[in-house]
Amino acid sequence: MLFSQKRVADFINQSFEPVWESVRPVPIVRIDFGDGKVLTRTLHGNILTSICTPEGFVVDALPGIYAESAYVAALQRLLAPARDLQRVAAKQRESVVRTYHRNEIAALARQARLPAGFRLPDFTKTAVIEKPVFQVVQANNTAAVHNTVPPEVENPAEWQELQEDTRINETTRRRQIHELLAKTGLVRPEKITRPIYKDVLHADLDDPYLGLREALFARYPFAKEDAAH
Amino acid sequence: MVAMAILLLARGIAADKVPPPKPPVPPPGGIAMKDFSKFVIELPAKDILAKQTNAATVSSAEKFVNPRVEPGKVRWHKTFTDACAAAKKSGKPVLLFQMMGKLDERFC
Numbered sequence: 001m002l003f004s005q006k007r008v009a010d011f012i013n014q015s016f017e018p019v020w021e022s023v024r025p026v027p028i029v030r031i032d033f034g035d036g037k038v039l040t041r042t043l044h045g046n047i048l049t050s051i052c053t054p055e056g057f058v059v060d061a062l063p064g065i066y067a068e069s070a071y072v073a074a075l076q077r078l079l080a081p082a083r084d085l086q087r088v089a090a091k092q093r094e095s096v097v098r099t100y101h102r103n104e105i106a107a108l109a110r111q112a113r114l115p116a117g118f119r120l121p122d123f124t125k126t127a128v129i130e131k132p133v134f135q136v137v138q139a140n141n142t143a144a145v146h147n148t149v150p151p152e153v154e155n156p157a158e159w160q161e162l163q164e165d166t167r168i169n170e171t172t173r174r175r176q177i178h179e180l181l182a183k184t185g186l187v188r189p190e191k192i193t194r195p196i197y198k199d200v201l202h203a204d205l206d207d208p209y210l211g212l213r214e215a216l217f218a219r220y221p222f223a224k225e226d227a228a229h
Numbered sequence: 230m231v232a233m234a235i236l237l238l239a240r241g242i243a244a245d246k247v248p249p250p251k252p253p254v255p256p257p258g259g260i261a262m263k264d265f266s267k268f269v270i271e272l273p274a275k276d277i278l279a280k281q282t283n284a285a286t287v288s289s290a291e292k293f294v295n296p297r298v299e300p301g302k303v304r305w306h307k308t309f310t311d312a313c314a315a316a317k318k319s320g321k322p323v324l325l326f327q328m329m330g331k332l333d334e335r336f337c
Contacts, residue, residue, distance in 0.1 A: 003301025026330030054316035
């Protein structure tokens, strides 16, 4: 949906050499109601946008899902360090990148501190789209479903949850990214993809159940039988 | 024995090796096969279908096919290597978009 927006697509086409990759299949939930109606949703999907040098090293990365305008703005901000790095002599690029990330950490630290007891909210996709389905799958749908008007698909910018996700991405999660890249320096994407998905996006790609095992099987009476099959 | 003879004749019909048989006359005191003609008619078709059907085919209810869609309006390179090669020529940075699922599938 994001890349169907002309403004976003035009900006990316003009400013970058873009490529997309799948890091693993996305879990898909299908509920067949038996009368021809089938509900299809995904679970636990998430994204990572990395800006890399032409040599294939990561300069910086945007974790998670962003509102359209914030995504474009964040990518615009990343253009400068990416272009600047290309003007630096190759042997100095490592220290330049580490300094860049340390400066970004300091800048984020100067922003308003998070309140005590702050809990990272669910991602937009999880809260708005996946959670209702997950409650059905968990077969423990005792909590009342919050009766809200669904956001307009045509205008995701109105999603309050998406705006909140964007804010968290640009603060907490970006700080984690900067801390990681300040430590690794210039690194290939494959070296940091799994750590970022696991520690920043909370989706361990090496876990076949993507962290859902406990929720799905802890109280499921036929878990052993299923495992045998 | 009668049933086996019927089976062989029916397969022969399917292989187009023998002409259609005449219904056999039940032996004296023997049991007449009910639905003989229906059995003879259906078995060749079932046999042909069984030979032509891919053993790996599953019902549509069991196999989910994620519909293909256009991955937006961005001009995506096919591989990271291709993007890097293009970046060396254009001077632009590479944007690597990683996700679970596939951008060119509806459910991702």
